[in-house]
Amino acid sequence: MSAFLTPEQLAHRTARAVDAAVRAARGLGLTVTGPRVLHDVFSVVVHLEPAPVVARVLTVLPHYADLASQATRQRAELGVVRWLADRGVPVIPPSPLVPAEPVQVDGFSMTFWQYVEPAPDAEPDYVANCGLVAGLHAAMRDYPGELSFLSAAEPRFIEDSLALLAERPDLVEPADLDRAGREWRALEPMVRSRAEFEARFPGIDLRPVHGDCPPANIFPSLHGNLYADFEMVTLGPVEWDLAGLGPDGEAAYDREADRLGLRRLDRDVLRFVTAVGMLRGLAALALAPQLPMLVEAIGPLVEQWRSTPFAGGLAD
Structure with a gap:
């Protein structure tokens, strides 16, 4: 590297x-x-x-x-x-x-x-934005285009990055890398295979979702909030878009889902997508040579990840 x-x-x-x-x-x-x-x-x-x-x-x-x-x-x-x-x-x-x-x-x-003019001095309200994501999911439900299953999880990126980080103990401690590798081996089948995911989470519908934390990608324009940055759009469970946003955000989503007649978030799926999201965040340290700010930015996520159950509590 x-x-x-x-x-x-x-x-x-x-x-x-x-x-x-x-x-x-x-x-x-x-x-x-x-x-x-x-x-x-x-x-x-x-x-x-x-x-x-x-x-x-x-x-x-x-x-x-x-x-x-x-x-x-x-x-x-x-x-x-x-x-x-x-x-x-x-x-x-x-x-x-x-x-x-x-x-x-x-x-x-x-x-x-x-080009859209931003609203002056707008401060993002991530909890309120979680509620807005339910409306986006309702709007995307009938999208007819073909999308790949959980491509936003970028399994090749996670696997490749963990291998690269094995040569960079300055970026990831060996003990952390060992845990990350074992977690990835437990979670990878459900990320790479739709059949494996559906076997583990029966009855969870898959649909087009934003793919890249939409509560953080809602743009406050002069004329209202706009959904933005669909670079990671994917086919997946709606929970993917709420990974790691916490109980207040999840409750805001569920309230709006109830109003729109959508299903509520599944707690097991939330644990799965949050665990995968944390691994993807840690893997992003492999990009730090291209973007040095990542070292400081990802540090808090690594600390949080260390305190979580192994693989989100979904594996032995």
């Missing part, structure tokens, strides 16, 4: 991503004179001013994520969000000024979205 990128190298990557987005946008006929970075973590999100368009450029990725696999994931996102927007669901839609297709420039894969 490589050394950590320096601040200068991180700034250079951001500049390259912005330049690629500008060149792609101009190639699609947009006028761009003042690109402005809005967000820069796993992706560089840039407002292509004065065009009312935002480019999201993937930058921090596992080594096996080639341009073809990135585009496949991006097409799934664009397809779901366009379908929701056409039905009046409050989402940040793909930009109507360019084709709703991934564009690849200079080794980057990117998508283009409508």
Whole structure:
């Protein structure tokens, strides 16, 4: 595993991503004179001013994520969000000024979205947002497109990262890595196989879900809350979208599910998805050389994980 990128190298990557987005946008006929970075973590999100368009450029990725696999994931996102927007669901839609297709420039894969003005001084209310997720699940229920089972869990990423982290005791302590490996062996069959999941959790319906903690991806715009960032959209149990959000968030979801005639969250499935989510979070430390801030950001999750039952209490 490589050394950590320096601040200068991180700034250079951001500049390259912005330049690629500008060149792609101009190639699609947009006028761009003042690109402005809005967000820069796993992706560089840039407002292509004065065009009312935002480019999201993937930058921090596992080594096996080639341009073809990135585009496949991006097409799934664009397809779901366009379908929701056409039905009046409050989402940040793909930009109507360019084709709703991934564009690849200079080794980057990117998508283009409508620029939405944020509400000033808005503070996210994650508990209230958990209730809003039930409405999203109701809206996504009839999506006709094909989605892969629990692709948002990224089983290859977890497995690959645990192997890489075996060479980095500076990032994960050997005892923690040993436990993570044993947990993954217990949980992996239910992540990789729909049949295994359904055998372990009979009667739990699978449906299109957001895939990437939607309570944290609800955008407060000037005109109300909008669902955003469907990069990890997947077929799975609704519990996947509530993993690790705690009893208050779960109760908020259940109240709204009751109102909408949806099923309540299943506690065993919640334990399963939370255990998988924590392993995926720990595995993200393998990306720390590309994104050094992850070391500090993931530290509290590792501490929390150490205090939880092995594999969520679902394995011996």
